[in-house]
Amino acid sequence: MSALQIANVSKRFGNVDVLKEINLDIQSGEFVVLVGPSGCGKSTLLSIIAGLEKATGGDIEIAGRAVNDIPAKDRDIAMVFQSYALYPTMTVRQNITFGMRCRGVAQADQQKALDDTAKLLQIDHLLDRKPSQLSGGQRQRVAMGRALVRKPLLFLFDEPLSNLDAKLRVDMRMEIKRLHNRLGATIVYVTHDQIEAMTLASRVAVMHRGEVQQFADPDTIYDKPANLFVARFMGSPPMNTVPAELEAGPAGLVAVIGRGSPDELKLPLPPIEGARAYLGKEIILGIRPECIAESGRSFGGDRSSVTEVSLPVEMIEPTGAETMTVLKLGEHVILGRLAPDVRPTPGRRHGFALDLRKACLFDPKTEWRIQ
Amino acid sequence: MNRTATLSWNRVAIYAALIFFSLIYLAPFAVVLLNSVRDVREIVGSSAIGFPKELRLSNWSAAWNSYCINGHCAGIAPFIWNSLAITVPATLISTMLGALNGYSLALWRFKGDNFVFALVVMGIFLPEQMKLIPWATVLAELGLSNTAMGLVFIHSIQGMSFATLFCRNYYLAIPPELLKAAHIDGAGFFRIFWHIVLPLSPPILIVTVIWQFTSIWNEFLYGVTFTSGEQQPVTAALVALTSQIAQAPEFGIQSAAVVLAALPTLLVYIFGGRFFVRGLTAGAVK
Structure with a gap:
């Protein structure tokens, strides 16, 4: 069943199109993450879903009911804010029950809902404290409690983890995922952090300049990005993208980098149907950094797909878990992820193994992926 | 030691200036307050500015409920x-x-x-x-x-x-x-x-x-x-x-x-x- 349907939603502020014809169909129980750089319109879209802002055009349906003219309080949604937005003069108990008090829920039902939620989030011992007496992580839990207690049709999260420190953020991320698995609720979650998007989402909507660039499951977003923007935005470090020329080799497609130069490099590509039209033309080749490793590596045990090349090293950044290596590919700089004990010398040529099975090709003009 | 000494002299100067100006500002209030406990003959006989020879609280009770203002003799x-x-x-x-x-x-x-x-x-x-x-x-x-x-x-x-x-x-x-x-x-x-x-x-x-x-x-x-x-x-x-x-x-x-x-x-x-x-x-x- 469709839990949330967004049809042709647009939003203008004066002359600026903040959202352009957004279409998303979200199923019941899905965890959808809206991700994009700041100013891409993701928070505005969330506010429109919540009913806190009016769309300039388009329709929103929650569980099959058109809600365009229904105020936020009657949309049966709950929202968790980046700043938590806990009522500062109320205790945790009052914060969590405020919504129920506004809606006139019976005292006994309030108490039961409060007990259940407090137990679920392990905040029963904090109920009589004020928000100012809580740590960041505890405030976060209370904010989630305030949303959970309502048992809404739809949960909306607006960058809920951005105010936490790195360690707590990872903990809470797992906690949110666990809660979702347990409750099976429908969630729309806004973040600018692509790791959160990848780890939490059942589907990710990547947004840029008021448009949804791609709406798909995390693996598809990562392995088959719809365009150069998605390729460069998702993944940290991002996908390497270098111009190349496409030609037909004896065993299939070949990308030629730096044709005619002494460093000319020919990389065999996986079969891509739409690439035929680009033979002899310029394309953009995309390779994920983890597909570039030290010589001798076999990616997933499959040696047949490995292409060995020799490339000059510009710089290395050992992170402990791996050695990030900046290489020159023709005139372009790319990034590879080497095993932590491999430390190539900057300024020298070294052997590298490339896994090109997941290489992507992009049209240099439209920037869309060639399928 | 030297530093503390200069600092404290600065302090003294600042306090002296502040006290001086607040005295000027508070002078009218002080005059009114002092006169409120002086006898009228004493004020007329000497000056409107001066310390009371003896403390008289009768002015206060008169001002409160018996002095005539605009023909009504019920004080302020x-x-x-x-x-x-x-x-x-x-x-x-x-x-x-x-x-x-x-x-x-x-x-x-x-x-x-x-x-x-x-x-x-x-x-x-x-x-x-x-x-x-x-x-x-x-x-x-x-x-x-x-x-x-x-x-x-x-x-x-x-x-x-x-x-x-x-x-x-x-x-x-x-x-x-x-x-x-x-x-x-x-x-x-x-x-x-x-x-x-x-x-x-x-x-x-x-x-x-x-x-x-x-x-x-x-x-x-x-x-x-x-x-x-x-x-x-x-x-x-x-x-x-x-x-x-x-x-x-x-x-x-x-x-x-x-x-x-x-x-x-x-x-x-x-x-x-x-x-x-x-x-x-x-x-x-x-």
Whole structure:
């Protein structure tokens, strides 16, 4: 069943199109993450879903009911804010029950809902404290409690983890995922952090300049990005993208980098149907950094797909878990992820193994992926 | 050691300057206070400035309930009650109105809200004299001429400008997300005001109450224009009292009356002053 349907939603502020014809169909129980750089319109879209802002055009349906003219309080949604937005003069108990008090829920039902939620989030011992007496992580839990207690049709999260420190953020991320698995609720979650998007989402909507660039499951977003923007935005470090020329080799497609130069490099590509039209033309080749490793590596045990090349090293950044290596590919700089004990010398040529099975090709003009 | 010495000399200089200027500023008050316990013959016989030869509290009791002002020989007490009957309700009403206005202007954006705000604040800058005739008409229409109620009405409306300015600026610091959360929780305009905004407001409400109380208590023009005889507030009565000085100099009693009239605002300052400074600089949400 469709839990949330967004049809042709647009939003203008004066002359600026903040959202352009957004279409998303979200199923019941899905965890959808809206991700994009700041100013891409993701928070505005969330506010429109919540009913806190009016769309300039388009329709929103929650569980099959058109809600365009229904105020936020009657949309049966709950929202968790980046700043938590806990009522500062109320205790945790009052914060969590405020919504129920506004809606006139019976005292006994309030108490039961409060007990259940407090137990679920392990905040029963904090109920009589004020928000100012809580740590960041505890405030976060209370904010989630305030949303959970309502048992809404739809949960909306607006960058809920951005105010936490790195360690707590990872903990809470797992906690949110666990809660979702347990409750099976429908969630729309806004973040600018692509790791959160990848780890939490059942589907990710990547947004840029008021448009949804791609709406798909995390693996598809990562392995088959719809365009150069998605390729460069998702993944940290991002996908390497270098111009190349496409030609037909004896065993299939070949990308030629730096044709005619002494460093000319020919990389065999996986079969891509739409690439035929680009033979002899310029394309953009995309390779994920983890597909570039030290010589001798076999990616997933499959040696047949490995292409060995020799490339000059510009710089290395050992992170402990791996050695990030900046290489020159023709005139372009790319990034590879080497095993932590491999430390190539900057300024020298070294052997590298490339896994090109997941290489992507992009049209240099439209920037869309060639399928 | 040397450094501490210079520092302390600086301190001494600063304190000396501050004390000097506060003495100048407080001199009129000191003279009035001293005269209020001096015998009138002593004042007339020596000088208006001088230390009392003996402490006489009779001036105070006379000023309070038996001295004749405008032909009424009941002292200043009735006029102080008049002033309280005007100032207390007007302070409370204008503060509540200001808080409500400030809340809607700061947190409920609507078309033309800045224009409305500018109009309300303009009230602060319009000279009182300009509004005398309109107010006279309004009071006559409402049948409130020469009543404490009339002055309560005027001060509640006029005081709203400052109260709105104070509260609106304070409420701007309340994060908009708090209101969004309340909307989703299902709270409306008044419930949000009552349960979320008002509990955050004590610092600014104290500031507003102190400000309104002091300015309404000290207000004179409307008091003297729109009331007469026994209805007058204490500021107006003081004028009548001052004009008597030429005919019947009772410097001691008159000084005591002046101090009595100033006492409420002095007390407000002494007990509320520190909240005033703190409240002006406090944020709404820690």
